[in-house]
Amino acid sequence: MASETTQKLAVLIDADNARPAIVEGLLAEIAKYGTAHVKRIYGDWTGAQLGGWKAALLRHSIQPIQQFAYTSGKNATDSAMIIDAMDLLFTERFDGFCIVSSDSDFTRLASRIRESGRIVYGFGESKTPEPFRTACDKFVYTEVLTRPTEGDTTEAPKRRSAKELRGDTQLMNLLRNAIEAASDDTGWAHLGATGSIINKQSPEFDPRNYGYSKLSGLINGIGVFDTEERQIGNGKHIYVRLSARKK
Template sequence: MENTPKLAVLIDADNAQAAIIDGLLAEIAKYGTANAKRIYGDWTQPQLRSWKEILLQHSIQPIQQFGYTRGKNSTDSALIIDAMDLLYTGKFDGFCLVSSDSDFTKLAARIREAGLVVYGFGEKKTPEPFVAACDKFIFTEVLQVEDEKDEKTTARRKKSTNQLKQDTKLINLIRNAVDAASDESGWAHLAPVGSYMSKASAEFDPRNYGYNKLGELISATKLFDMEERKIGDGQSKAIYVRDKRK
């Protein structure tokens, strides 16, 4: 437990949907412990009612920020100031910024400059600069689908083999990762392949294509050989992948 990364979770209530909360917290738990959970908005406004109903249940601290000027979002400034205050305490290993607003691009870059990891969470409409400024960016649409646990919905979201093959960016990303992690025979352990892909593309996530696992996604492209090997005492297995062109 002592080695579990300590995370500060900061939510922009004006640019995030309350429906994602269960999936969001479950996803954050994969990366560390949410030692601080704060959400920012003008709680006098009726549009935040859905958030108000779940804050106590999930122990999220609401931060009141009045809109001083019509048309101006003062919530962003409050979140950024708090983020810098938390950064300077030196008590956290990373930040989770929940918003689809590009105004947090500089904040994410500044936190990374300090040597901390930044996880971004936002809708697919999130501007590319904010996505790229994070170490990893998770689109909240996949969190809502997971929370629904609707197998038919998940099946409809799966990209077909032809659709995957036509996605040049994805195929090149996989091929580059396999090449970087492969041995002389061209085979690469799936784990470092996934690590390379995450570092090369902040927004990469198999769930964006309708697949829960990286191995399932790569196999669905039909462009790579997949092999399961026994390791160690034979009780454990590892998946290896190779570009069929090799």
Template sequence: MDADTNTKLAVLIDADNAQPSIIEGLLAEIAKYGTANVKRIYGDWTSNRLRGWKEHLLQYSIQPIQQFGYTSGKNATDSAMIIDAMDLLYTDRFDGFCIVSSDSDFTKLAARIRESGLTVYGFGEQKTPDPFVAACDKFIYTEVLRSEEEPDTESSFRRMSTNELKQDTKLVNLVRNAIEVSSDESGWAHLGQVGSYIAKQSPEFDPRNYGYRKLGELVEAIQLFEIEERSTGQGHAAAVYVKDKRK
């Protein structure tokens, strides 16, 4: 995917609910969707709990926003992020928001931003509640973004075998439905259109969740679909088409 550098993004990170080990992968992922014009991270920076984040702030030009925990049991960080997000939304300077947190408290915020016609990219761990995931246009699990130096061996996504993929009814049906909707009369569908349809149906879908880098690799591994590369002319990359083998 080629990033549109004209797409202006506001990146808001909940330091209480994100790990420093994702930062390099996070910013590289965000660069696929646009330019991070604003990068802010929220938390109580007087606390030793956030020490791991502090060394990254200057290196990646992320602005720390201090938020004291005034009352026990209340998440002041969430409130500060939501207020800032709305202020940024009203400036009409941005095309989208990247909300980095595994907290369901941002569900209504994501929905509100989308109501204004802006794109919302969510980033959180696998434990992120479904409502927040569904409220985003696209949701990326941060386990796939962790640096190789600090892998999360318990929750990183391993490569699933063909048999495991075939038995994943939700995945197989998602791909089949996308091909059916996107296909021509002969049953062939352009892989890019298939991917676009899947993204609309399932914001959290990502081939990396199954251990594969790209959609084409995942579809091929399932072994229930035909894959064909077609030349698009001299000097252009081949176009990839897929078809349900049952057709």
């Protein structure tokens, strides 16, 4: 498997369940994980409901895939995406897939791709059902990718206070358990290793969901952890532990 920065990725977007306001942030986020060798978006382009996407397609070289709604109440777009994803998977040209949708119908697809040894990055709104989120290796809420546009009322998550963060039992347990798992005999844990454990346990975890750009900022914002920067070789590394005052 290629390293994360050189991964060849296939990006498949469900236009019926994604908004054009996310496109720039989405592609910038995907660039952190690898290079998008395929960028396709699926929907019925004969209607007016996808008009907002059309300008973004040319600007970002995203290929629109036409899918007519053959029967009322049935989502033909999902089927087209799933078939294309499997075709691309069988070519064995890609290291990972980016599935952009808030629809739980892609849960089995994500699981099947992972069974083949490929990485799955999911992108969807915070309302995305849990089965799809947890079927991905990494899931990013599109609210943190949105850039404000005229008429768009979606807001990025606001920064939570230390009191609010400490009151989030699920978050605190996740952080404590990950730090404990990554810690050495002194109780200190490398922040990178801690983040890796968190992502494996909770694919949808993202400091931006709490209003912080980085994990280190979130941990400092909570106020119950100690952090320490260490010079190791030519680089600086951050270590974290539960504060002695809070044990």
